[in-house]
Amino acid sequence: MFLLRLIIPDRPGSLGTVATALGEVQADIHAIEIVEHRRENGTAVDDIVVDLPPGVLPDRLVSACNGVPDVEVIWFSRYGAGGGLHMDLEAVEQMTSAPADAVDILVEQAPAVLHADWAALLDGTGAEVKVALETSATPDFGELVGQWLPLEKASTLEALDHKGLAESVLVAAPLESNRRILVIGRRGGPEFLGSEVARLSYLASLAVTIRANA
The missing domain is CATH 3.30.450.40 (GAF domain)
Known part of the structure; x- marks a missing residue:
């Protein structure tokens, strides 16, 4: 599995757009956690834990997120702790x-x-x-x-x-x-x-x- 930490616009639909982009590269989303709201600039920091099927390169996750307007990937790594939303x-x-x-x-x-x-x-x-x-x-x-x-x-x-x-x-x-x-x-x-x-x-x-x- 992989952990993506993203800065996204804090407005309705933004997270859904990111999820759609990840789905297009066959990513299976295991958990999404809102880490922080940054009301001073209207953004949020979200952690997304995803898995990929065999043969799909991990860098496609970053490319997919970077392709969404106003979304920034600030961290990307393998993730083995098995955490989740709750x-x-x-x-x-x-x-x-x-x-x-x-x-x-x-x-x-x-x-x-x-x-x-x-x-x-x-x-x-x-x-x-x-x-x-x-x-x-x-x-x-x-x-x-x-x-x-x-x-x-x-x-x-x-x-x-x-x-x-x-x-x-x-x-x-x-x-x-x-x-x-x-x-x-x-x-x-x-x-x-x-x-x-x-x-x-x-x-x-x-x-x-x-x-x-x-």
Whole structure:
């Protein structure tokens, strides 16, 4: 599958025109997610997850979208996380069904929720900062594991000059305290938008509340 991040006009019919263009190159749309409304210039940022039949070149997806007036492709990559339209709600449902494990569930679900590659829970509440939980493909933080602590609120992070992290874009949110944080990474991009930071902040707060009430 492939992930397309598009800037499109925020008006009725725009998304349908893009879907039609993708259909003309035999793309099978699995999910469409509105990432952000940019009311100041009348556009929206949308993520579209698509699949292609054998023999169809992936660059036809970009060409199809670029052929739609006023549509801009700002990111294109293979996508294997298997996310969808309602990943936020699915994560919340899983957390509420197992309240004691709510934080762990959020860590596990975070890459799919935010169309990312990995997530890690960093715990600096003890004598040393440690990786308390991580998903597959999480890079080795090495001696720089405590670089972002303390973290007061959800925000994007500066990538470390360290093998496996230098080409990543990062976002994080505190959990329970400013020395226990969830870090999420995308290799190469796209950059995390303000709306995605807000979503992570909400989900992190919700996970902590659900576990506290277990």
